[in-house]
Amino acid sequence: MNSEKENFHQKIDIKKSFFYRFSQFVGFLLGARFFVAALLTFALYVSTYFLFNQDETFRKFVFDFKVHGIIFCTVLTILAGGIINQFYDFEKDHVVKPFRTRLQSFIKQKYFLYVYLFFSIISLGIAWMISHRVFVFFIVYQFFMWFYSHKLSRILILNNITFVSLTLYPFFGMMVYYGTFSKKVLLMAIFLFLILLCIDIVKDTLTKSVDRAFDYITIPNYFKSKNSRIIIISLLIITIAVSMKLILRTGISGFMAYYFSGGLFVFILCIYLLLNQSRKSNFVTLNILRFWVFVGIIAMLLNGLEGKL
Structure with missing residues (x-):
């Protein structure tokens, strides 16, 4: 026993x-x-x-x-x-x-x-x-x-x-x-910088009260919610402009052309969600942008494979 x-x-x-x-x-x-x-x-x-x-x-x-x-x-x-x-x-x-x-x-x-x-x-x-x-x-x-x-x-x-x-x-x-070093690579770098910057600022909107409590001075807890939203939307509009420049002026083709073209609709959707002024909309926007970065990596892989074959 x-x-x-x-x-x-x-x-x-x-x-x-x-x-x-x-x-x-x-x-x-x-x-x-x-x-x-x-x-x-x-x-x-x-x-x-x-x-x-x-x-x-x-x-x-x-x-x-x-x-x-x-x-x-x-x-x-x-x-x-x-x-x-x-x-x-x-x-x-x-x-x-x-x-x-x-x-x-x-x-x-x-x-x-x-x-x-x-x-x-x-x-x-x-x-x-x-x-x-x-x-x-x-x-x-x-x-x-x-x-x-x-x-x-x-x-x-x-x-x-x-x-x-x-x-x-x-x-x-x-x-x-x-x-x-080329115009295409430079524009793609600017595009990625802008979208990652948007992701980081949107992420800060979800933690602004905690950031304020621990003395992290971020855009959402320093400016008013309306001004923070204007900043993010402005960055998304600039990202749309860079996407259009890539499509029309660099001769980009294949899956990457589809990616940047599809991005126009994705960013417009994100702007619409941000105008709703809710925490849930910010959370959805954050994950859409993160997912779109991942889609970009896959699109580059498929585009490269298509070009190498």
Whole structure:
């Protein structure tokens, strides 16, 4: 009888231990923004091969270990940036994202910092082996990742511009690496910058009361709701203008032409939703814009495959 009770308790302890370890693992993935890093890595590979890489064959690209090294350093830096960002935003996330914070609580904050240092050092070590210029590139990237989390995320306008710029920084690096400078690439970069800026400001509208409580000065909690809405709608109108310029003046074709044409209707829909002046409309707008960025990555992939075949 006692042995049966002991076996029963052992099974419960094993289940608790498994749940604890699993929660630690999931908490780490969320703390490091692993899924965001995975999406950015996919986008970086797609844009590098199909947009920036104009001359290399697929075989040469696969065996270009310098490019893979740069992208790997980028992934480590993004993961490290996610960790340091959640370290500084822990109190705010406790209110805004209670479920994620609960999972992260299974791991002590000092272990997150150890992993942050590990990822940063490994990234810089690999960058040094590639070239001194790449090393400097990632030193700058990591510094601004930390500085954004430590200081800039609380400063009006700079928080949004810095966040979007850091998101696009690796793509700019690959563009410089391949020397791919053209009107089309420039307009696509402006388009992506604008849509990501809209996403970040709309996201701030959903957390403006919490941001105000924790001294994050954002556009929605500094300006009135009406003015914030005007700013977002103005950015969307400029994005529409850039889309039309891409369609009419750059000779863009294939799936990307369909993507930018479809974007005109998507942005008009977002403007209509924002005019409703409700939290639900802002939430729907945020997810539509995020989804449209993902659609853009897929469209670039399909367009590139069509052109390479």
